Amino acid sequence: MVATSNNNFYDLLGVSKDADEKDIKSAYKKAARKYHPDNSETGNEETFKKLSEAYEVLKDPNKRAIYDQYGAEGLKGSSAGASGFSGAAGFEDLGDIFSSFFGQGFSSGGARSRGPRATRGEDHTVEVNLKFLDPLSETKKKIKLNPLVVCSSCNGLGAKKPEDIVTCGTCAGVGQVSTVQNTILGQFRQTSTCPDCRGTGKKIKNPCGDCRGKGQKRENKEVEVTIPAGIFDGATLRLSGMGDAGTHGGPPGDIYLYINVEENPTMKRENADVLTEIDIGFAEAALGGDFDIKSLEGSEKLKIKAGVQSGEIITLKDKGFPVLNNAKRRGSYYVKVNVVTPKNLSSEEKKLFKELQELRRNKDIKV
Ligand SMILES: [Zn+2]
Ligand SMILES: [Zn+2]
Incomplete structure (x- = not known):
């Protein structure tokens, strides 16, 4: 909890x-x-x-x-x-949505005591799975939605014809009913939502067959969404107004995209930066040279200077992922160099290493 x-x-x-x-x-x-x-x-x-x-x-x-x-x-x-x-992302905007639809008085409540209340449509979530390299650029993804939409057969009326909507007899169109209770303390009047019309004040004589009088129905939709470059695992994107339609003039809900980005076994991502490793031998470390390494774009030449130490990190600037919301900028690609000590030497290799050792000892070099 x-x-x-x-x-x-x-x-x-x-x-x-x-x-x-x-x-x-x-x-x-x-x-x-x-x-x-x-x-x-x-x-x-x-x-x-x-x-x-x-x-x-x-x-x-x-x-x-x-x-x-x-x-x-x-x-x-x-x-x-x-x-x-x-x-x-975007939650602060919810207040704006409400005020733009209902004016100032909405959140203070109480202003509408009569008639059906405008209700915002439901939000929905959709998970979007991306490959590790997808965030390198903007990605278009098709997603399936199934929102409640205004029924096209009756235009949201819920009835076959406008004449089929009649005033509710139980509450005389008020949407509320009152009951009077007599107690020893006096008479109490209690007001509640009309059970017959559920507060709408209207009844439908001939409900629309397509939506069974609800005025809304679920519709399968496929939409293409644009995922910005640089998006990261765990991010949430909001598709404003793509959720369920509202009722009685209420605004539609939103769709939230939960972003999952696949991990990579050899490249570790940290925001826009990437860390990877390269194993090189003793001789390579001592002599330096050019090495082919995997990069986000495929491959890259990595220059390693002579005398590199194990654990040193070489930075390839601007070779990381684009920065979210600022795709012109890119993160760095960090390559950690691991110098691997040779094992199981052949007799010839041993001889060479000994010679090298002698040579360096004579020069009084310890390492
Ligand atoms: Zn009623
Ligand atoms: Zn309908």
Whole structure:
């Protein structure tokens, strides 16, 4: 259970302070799905936002180090959680959507006591699976949706003809019914939604056969979405207004795309940067040279200078992934050099190594 009152990032994600990147990522994914506002049972927008904020920080080793040392205060002014696409992308916009459809009075409530209430359509989520290299460029993906749409047979009316919609007899079109209770304290009047018309004040004589009077029906749709270059695993993208249609003039819901990016066995991605390794022999390390390595674009020439030490990292600038929302910029491709000590020497090799050893000893060189 995520404690909403606790703002400790580790507690929020339910991981220990020494959790590794993988644990943090999987804890976030699990919790994000649980608390995503789309989840009708356990969704909680506030908690979801906090989770995303925590993840933004803990997934980034630099931000995490600052957080560990100084707490959330230390990150103020940095861009933690502020980037447009990451985590809770676009949730701040929800208020705008509401106000644009309902005007100022909507959230304060109470203004509409009569008639059916405008209800926003439901949000839905779709998982999008990408290959490791897909984020190199913008990706077009076809996704299948099945939203509630306005019934085309009756234009959302729910009836075959407009004349088939009549005033509800039970509530005389008010949408509410009152009951009067006599108690020892006096008379109480209780008002509730009309059970016959469910508050609409209208009844349908001849329901539309296509939507059974609902005015909406599910429709299979395939849409092409554009996933921006530089997208990363665990990101959420919002397709505004692509969810279920609203009712009684309410706005449509949204579609949230959960992005999964495949991992690569030899290339480790960190935001826009990539870290890989290369094994070279003793002689190669001593002499240096050009090596062919795998890169994101296929292959790349890696220049290793003579005398490279094991563990040294060579940086290939601008050979990483594009930076999300700034695709002209690219991350770095880091190559860690591992110098491999030869084993199982043949007698000739042994002889050569000994000669080399002697040569260097005579020159009083220790290594
Ligand atoms: Zn009624
Ligand atoms: Zn219909």
